[in-house]
Amino acid sequence: MLNTIALSLMNGVVWGCILAMVSVGLTLIYGQLEIINIAHGAMYAIGAVTAFYVSSLLGSWAYSLLISPLVMAAIAIAIYGSSLRYRIVGYPVAVTLIISYGFMFILEQLTLLIFGGAPRCIPNPLPYEVGLFGGKYPIYRIFAAAFSLAVIGALLAFLGKTKLGLWIRATNQDHDTASAMGVPVPTVYMFTFILGSILAALGGTLVAPMTSITHNMGAEIIIDSFIVVIVAGFGSIPGTIVAALILSLTTGFFSVIMDPVLAKGISLAVMIGILYLKPEGIMRY
Amino acid sequence: MLLSCNSALAVGVIPIAKQLNTIIFTEGTARQITGTKGNRYVFRQINNAEMAAIAMAKFAARKLGKNAFGMGADYEWGHSVVDTAEKCFAPLGIKMLGKIFSPIGTVDFVPYLSKVPKEADFIVAGYFTADVVKLVNQAWELGLRIPIFVGTLEAIRYKDLGPGADLVWCGTYGSRSLDGYPEDVRPFQKKYREIVGLDEEGWDRTGKISADYIWAGWEGIFWIKKGVEESGWNSKKDNLKFMEALEGAKVAASLEFPSGPKIMRAEDHQVIGDTYILKAENGKIVTKACIRGKEILPLYPPNVDFRKEKVR
Numbered sequence: 001m002l003n004t005i006a007l008s009l010m011n012g013v014v015w016g017c018i019l020a021m022v023s024v025g026l027t028l029i030y031g032q033l034e035i036i037n038i039a040h041g042a043m044y045a046i047g048a049v050t051a052f053y054v055s056s057l058l059g060s061w062a063y064s065l066l067i068s069p070l071v072m073a074a075i076a077i078a079i080y081g082s083s084l085r086y087r088i089v090g091y092p093v094a095v096t097l098i099i100s101y102g103f104m105f106i107l108e109q110l111t112l113l114i115f116g117g118a119p120r121c122i123p124n125p126l127p128y129e130v131g132l133f134g135g136k137y138p139i140y141r142i143f144a145a146a147f148s149l150a151v152i153g154a155l156l157a158f159l160g161k162t163k164l165g166l167w168i169r170a171t172n173q174d175h176d177t178a179s180a181m182g183v184p185v186p187t188v189y190m191f192t193f194i195l196g197s198i199l200a201a202l203g204g205t206l207v208a209p210m211t212s213i214t215h216n217m218g219a220e221i222i223i224d225s226f227i228v229v230i231v232a233g234f235g236s237i238p239g240t241i242v243a244a245l246i247l248s249l250t251t252g253f254f255s256v257i258m259d260p261v262l263a264k265g266i267s268l269a270v271m272i273g274i275l276y277l278k279p280e281g282i283m284r285y
Numbered sequence: 286m287l288l289s290c291n292s293a294l295a296v297g298v299i300p301i302a303k304q305l306n307t308i309i310f311t312e313g314t315a316r317q318i319t320g321t322k323g324n325r326y327v328f329r330q331i332n333n334a335e336m337a338a339i340a341m342a343k344f345a346a347r348k349l350g351k352n353a354f355g356m357g358a359d360y361e362w363g364h365s366v367v368d369t370a371e372k373c374f375a376p377l378g379i380k381m382l383g384k385i386f387s388p389i390g391t392v393d394f395v396p397y398l399s400k401v402p403k404e405a406d407f408i409v410a411g412y413f414t415a416d417v418v419k420l421v422n423q424a425w426e427l428g429l430r431i432p433i434f435v436g437t438l439e440a441i442r443y444k445d446l447g448p449g450a451d452l453v454w455c456g457t458y459g460s461r462s463l464d465g466y467p468e469d470v471r472p473f474q475k476k477y478r479e480i481v482g483l484d485e486e487g488w489d490r491t492g493k494i495s496a497d498y499i500w501a502g503w504e505g506i507f508w509i510k511k512g513v514e515e516s517g518w519n520s521k522k523d524n525l526k527f528m529e530a531l532e533g534a535k536v537a538a539s540l541e542f543p544s545g546p547k548i549m550r551a552e553d554h555q556v557i558g559d560t561y562i563l564k565a566e567n568g569k570i571v572t573k574a575c576i577r578g579k580e581i582l583p584l585y586p587p588n589v590d591f592r593k594e595k596v597r
Contacts, residue, residue: 004399007427011395116493119415121422121445129428135399136428211392212418212445220392255396261359261388263396 003135005256010137012252013245017145018203020244021152022221023228024237025199031235032172032192035084035096040200040225041218042107043072047204048213049115052122055208061125064205065147072201076194079103084193085186104218111215119212144206151202155195156237168192172235231271233281242282247271286310287505290498292318292362295327302326306521306597308528310508312501314436314458315361316369319555325528325591328554330508331501332458332581334362334411334436335369339584340560340576341409341434341456342373349432349454350406355384356397356420357411363389366411366436381409391416394423407432417453418445425449439497443565453565454573459497459544460561461487465572467559470538470545477503477543487570500544507541508549525596528554532592547578552587 022044029037050071051064083099126143129136159165170178171188179185203221211217228247232239250270254263274282286302288295292313302309303324310328311318316335318327346353353374357363363386371381382402387394398420401408410433412420417435424433425448434454438461443450460466463485466474475485477500482489487496511534512518516526532551536542547558560581562574 007399008396011393015393116491118440118442118493118495119418119445120442121418121447123447124422124426127448129426136426138426140426207392210423212415212422214415217392217415220390252396255399259385260396261386 003133006133007135007137008252008256009249010132010252011141012249014141014145014248015252016245016248017148018206019221019224019228019248020241021148021206022200022203023225023232023240023244024152024155025196025203026225027229027232027235027237027240028192028199029196030229032168033084033096033189034093035100035193036093037196038097038100038222039079039104039107040100040196041220041222042104042111043075043197043200043218044204044207044221045111045213045215045218046072046075046107047201048208048217049111049204049215050201051205051208052115052120052213055122061122061209064208065202068201068205069198072197073194075107076197077190079197080190080193085190108216108218115213115215117215119214121212122209124209138210140209144210147206148203151199152237152241155199159237164188164191227268227271231274231281233283236281236283239281239283243271243274246274287502287509288312290314290501292365293360296322296361299323299327306524308512308524310505312498312505313362315365317361317365319553320588323553323589323591325554325594325596326524327591328508328531328549328556330505330549330556331498332558332560332578333555334365335373336557336560336581336585337436337456337458338366338369338373339581340562340574341370341454342377342379343584344574344576345434345454345456345562346374346379346407347377349434351378352380352382352402352404352406353409354382354401354405354407355409355411356394356401357384357386358389358413358416359386360389362413362436363411367409370409370434389416392419394420395427398424398427398429401429401431405431407434410435413437414440417441418447421449421453422447425452437497438495438563438565438570440493440495441570443568443570446565450565451567455563455570457497457561457563458558459500460572460575461495461497461563461570462572463487465561465563465575467545467575467577470543470559473538473540473543474500476540504542504544510541511536528596545578548582550587551592552590554591555587557582557585 026040047068050068054064055061126140128139167183167188228243232243250267251263254266286309288311290312292315295311295313295318303326314333319329355367357367432452438455483496512527512531516530518527531549534549538545545559547556557578560576564573
């Protein structure tokens with residue numbers, strides 16, 4: 001029993017950290033550009049698929065931690081340059097939803113065309129387990145959680161300590177004043193979109209050795225990401241981390257004593273409860 | 286109408302088929318499609334999950350142990366695999382210690398695998414494609430070293446099953462490799478594969494489509510052709526004649542039916558054909574046994590008789 005509890009809670013922490021990183025990307029894009037990026041899940045899938053090809057061609061998954069962000073940056077530039085830069089910011093939400101929904105289909109179908117529909121797998125880069133109260137837990141998952149937290153930490157440091165980070169925060173607060181003060185707002189928008197997309201891709205890259213890789217695996221995470229972003233408070237990075245951990249830990253905890261599907265239902269009820277008490281989110285930015 | 290292999294789709298369409306007076310052929314393998322959830326308008330041109338479970342129970346499970354644990358996708362087919370396995374295991378003294386079901390597309394099976402009791406000798410898993418890959422790999426990562434008997438290995442490579450690959454068994458409806466087919470069937474299966482572009486190992490030239498299941502689409506067309514030709518079907522007014530032409534029809538292994546000889550059982554419109562036991566072994570998916578349809582037939586009586594239904 002102790003092993004089951006420890007396993008479930010540890011698993012909750014691991015997925016909470018990964019979900020937090022992916023959701024931070026989503027909240028960055030919404031907080032800055034007011035774009036609800038439905039294609040975020042497809043970007044996550046592209047990160048995983050890229051990791052597959054890197055692992056197959058170069059013999060090591062580790063290179064994908066560098067290559068996936070570069071690939072996603074290129075794709076994000078293409079998406080932003082082809083449509084989003086044309087002053088989508090400030091347009092009705094429905095417009096951005098439809099555009100990002102369209103890009104989701106395009107990205108998914110292109111991935112299907114190239115990758116195919118069969119599930120693939122990457123060998124575990126850290127095929128060791130750690131003892132956990134009489135049971136075992138994969139060390140790779142602990143690494144994935146730590147890496148996610150490190151990325152979020154680096155992002156917070158970047159936003160807080162660098163000039164570009166200052167521009168991003170300034171543009172988020174008041175883009176007209178920021179522009180008047182000489183901040184290159186269109187460049188900041190593009191950079192934020194790329195950054196958010198990279199976080200999604202990194203999530204897929206980290207998850208790839210833990211699960212099977214399919215062209216449409218983005219659907220597995222996008223709904224939870226939206227839930228986390230809403231409960232966190234739009235644009236709040238600390239809130240996103242807290243919300244992601246609450247969602248995953250609640251699911252993990254209740255999975256010990258009941259069917260995991262019911263446990264997920266309870267965690268969603270907890271999210272609803274939080275929103276009921278704090279409709280603006282846990283820590284609105 | 287020719288449906289896909291999705292059991293949930295078939296269950297949804299079945300009552301509408303009767304309403305619209307339209308005959309359907311389905312590859313969905315959930316037991317009750319040609320059982321209590323079916324009707325006279327439904328024909329199934331492939332074996333079903335219960336027949337695979339019979340094969341699994343009779344020919345393989347005895348080698349795996351006396352205690353099983355059931356896991357499955359939480360929809361018609363997943364339940365069918367696990368529930369029919371439990372039913373088939375009981376007379377053999379194999380006990381199902383418990384069952385748990387997860388949504389299709391579950392990312393992380395760790396919460397479910399943590400519920401597998403230590404006494405379990407093997408797992409019966411009603412999952413397909415991506416879920417099988419995840420389950421097998423995550424079971425290995427959690428330290429589970431017991432065999433996993435899955436309902437299908439369609440479109441899955443040995444390599445993607447990870448370090449636990451050699452623990453994977455499968456009860457299914459076709460052999461992945463050409464040499465897994467019986468000698469009387471093999472020449473026709475070879476010719477069929479040449480036409481559709483599958484190699485002897487069971488993959489198409491793009492490496493994206495595997496051979497386990499897709500022959501059912503091919504044979505479905507020829508069942509329809511047979512029904513039309515033998516009944517003289519011209520419009521929906523001839524539906525009853527079409528049904529009667531196929532009820533009890535027998536086909537031999539041929540290019541039209543390259544997976545082997547079959548009977549379209551009259552009572553429930555269920556094809557009785559050969560069933561295969563596959564195993565992941567030493568880098569390949571190999572065929573360990575072929576259980577001929579005539580061996581399965583007496584073990585699998587119908588639980589309905591659609592011939593009693595009126596057809597408009």
